[in-house]
Amino acid sequence: MGNTSKASHEQKGDSQQNENGLNGDEFSYQQKHKPTSEFNSRDEYLEHELQIMAPKRWRPNLPFRDYRFEIEDTIPAMAATIGKVVMVGAIAATFAGSLGLDQGFILENVRYELLIVSIFIILFSGFLLPTANLAGTHGPLIPLIPIVVAAGGHPMALGLLIGALGLILAISKGGSMLANLTSKGVCGGLLLYLGFVGTISQVNKLFAWADGIGMAHIAFIVIFCTIILYALLEHWGKRWLAVPLSCLLGGTLAFAMGAPFEFQTGPGLPNMNPMYWWGENTGWMLGLPTLESFVVVLPFAILAVAMWSPDFLGHQVFQKINYPERTEKVHMNIDDTMTSASIRQTFGSLLGGANFTSSWGTYIVPAAIAKRPIPAGALLTALFCIIAALWGYPMDLAIWQPVLCVALIVGVFIPLLEAGMEMTREGKTTQSAAIVVFSSALVNPAFGWALTMLLDNLGLVGCKERSSGLSKMSRWVIPSIMFVVLTAVMASVGMLPGIPALIPSLG
Template sequence: MENGNQNSYNQNRKKSSEFEKREDYLEHELLSMKFKRWRVHMPFRDFHIEFEDLVPALAATIGKVVMVTAMVAAFAVQFGLSPEFVAENVRYELLIAGGIFVLIFSAILNPRANLAGTHGPMIPLIPVIAAAGGHPLALGILIGVFGLFLSITKGGSKLMELTGVGVRGGLLIYLGAVGLIGQISKFELWTTAQGESTVSFAVIGITVFVYAYLARIKKRWLAIPLCSAIAGFTAYTMGVGFEFSTEPGLPHFNPFWWWGEETGWQLGWPDFGHFVAVIPFAILAVAMWSPDYLGHRVFQEMNYPKKAKNVLMDVDDTMTVSSIRQVVGAFLGGGNIASSWGTYMIPAAIAKRPIPGGAILTAILCILASVFGYPMDLAMWEPVLRVALIVGVFLPLLEAGMQMVQKQNDSLSAGTCIFACAFVNPVFGWALTMLLDNLGLIGDRERAKKLSLKERLIIPGIMFLVCVVALALVGQLPGIPGIF
């Protein structure tokens, strides 16, 4: 029976030449695939690799270098570590977690689990974690343990079901708008510091026109590589300097080197006090996963055919993979905090491609970037990374949120969510408005009446309480000093 299910893909698929439009072929591919949880899947037997898979793979590799560099650099500043340490750790993460781990889990064992990327919202909290006496390994282990608990109990998928359309839309609009403004501001500051302030205007201006044209011809999945390449070329021709500095090589593979007293992190192995210090941060990190994962799956639901249920990202399985990757990566010496890989999922969904094909290409590109080193320099160059994040993450988030908010009731929920997010942060805004929406105080009251007491009050109430307590402990509620 299992072999019949696996072989059904090749029995049902058709060649692209049999379709008038490429989009029709890609949608038929999605309908033909039937991925199984925790089974071995092979290319050309259970799925094919198409040209469109290369685009999210490129976007994911650029995003991986950018986000891991930002996270490890934030740790390095707090612990007095050198830029050489940052480059070495990023290379290590690209090779082990970005390459080998992605290949085994998201490409072969469970193609319904999104790739384990980087938890960007945790980057601003790293100074607070270090000041509280936190240890990166202790933090990584606890995030993995809490994440596994949430995935085993199916908590992630349940929270996704209980998040109404208006709350989803408001969350995506907020994340998209704030991220978009932030990236443009950072790019303008960088060009001003380089003495080339007109570069930011030219690059962003060209990006707007190219992105609008791609949207018009329905080729937005090309946005990250094309706009990033144009941005880099434009900046370079206008006089902004660039040079390669990271030479080819391999990182250290010994965890005892990374967690030595005088090598690697220079922190040694964590003790009991380190684990206690990071408990609220680990809780907060896992609490942030649900809205993050929710935002990524929305793109599949909006771009895939409605009947393509067997290729949609499974939230609980993605949490399982992220949790395992977090524990393994941290133990080996990596400085990344894991989450669902947005710079992969968003362009893959827009390109109407399932997870595994692009995951294989992403793994290959991450390994090559790690070994050769020079691609890391290009991906971390400001014009490239800022434009990649703008067109690959934040603009699609903003657009998706606006498309979701169509009814008046949903707009009220979305507006409340945006207000609450701006007041504290996205995890607070999501938890509060999910509770209010399910109680029927905002949004669709008819939907609220159909929910059970457990769905209407108990689960959203517990989630809101957990988020508020965790935020209060780490000093993230306005006007309330943190305990840690």
């Protein structure tokens, strides 16, 4: 009888919670949380934290009630802030060069974007959509910016179209559908290609910088010491510390060997008035877009959103590889990430920011290595971005080549290589991976993904048993449509090597 009364009391309590819009699962994190002292190792504690979280979509997720802050959260936040300063700076600088804007525009817009992104990080990844990765920067679009400007494209028009198309894809759950159609071999090949190309690119950039100051030996010593440090951290099981320690090591070594560095960007605030940024003689000096502006940038917007799926998939898979079992609830949700990225893009463009958004790789990769969920590190990233924007000096340090290059190598590209190799160890995945690398080298990773997904799902490469188990829609209809649309858009803007743009005004 006592047990019956207790059960009735608990059921009554549950009913009361449901009346308040809450249920037992939402309190399960607080109920199941245990202090670090009850675990044999730090890894066990972090894995338990991932397993007991119960994130809620479109409802408040609060620190200490639904998740906690750990020292490991500072690492992805630091890497993300460095990556954001660099990538937004690259976009703003490319636009400035094409439009004839001065250096002041670049600095002020980067500061503006750091403040804008902080608001949306807190709102979505930290509060309402805790499984949505942070909305970062769309790096592959940077080489297309001069083409957009030459064709008469307007940055606000391009940003608004990316936001609208991305939202359509998110609402229709097209992003997760395309991810489900991508095999391990295709995804692993993408990670291998991106990791290898990115590593080589950063090594070359560091040597070019060192040659430019007449101290080529600095690049060799910095990279050699970084390799040794990374190997030791791997051996000690402390790989999540790679970003801060490598940045500290690279910057200290370079400065000690005589590399020039000085702080130039002081404290300050950017202009917060959108009308300033979209004025005729201020900010972008372009005024507001016309209908023709939207027509011109439509192919680029389609291409940008089409590139999201392979990018998002690679980030989600990286979590799956590093997280333990029974953590599916905290994995990055592709459709929610597209939703938050689209909304952030729309408002960012209306406000006057230069950023074009995608999934934030320099955040999610270190976070997955550190075995941390998205929300807590997201809030720290927002805090670090605000500090960098207002203080100014951290921006100079983040873009100094010895710090920047090693941060991207050990924080993003080497882990991508490791994840790609992990995914292509079994079965016939190496066939698909090789085709992805081959076709990505021919055009770009988006083309490589679309082509190999089609060939893989048809059963021409990879696992034949997987192909035979797919429906007609999944086997060839959707992959064919995706490949044709993506290739047609690339052809229209002149992205297929050796083939002139089909729409001359865009080439």
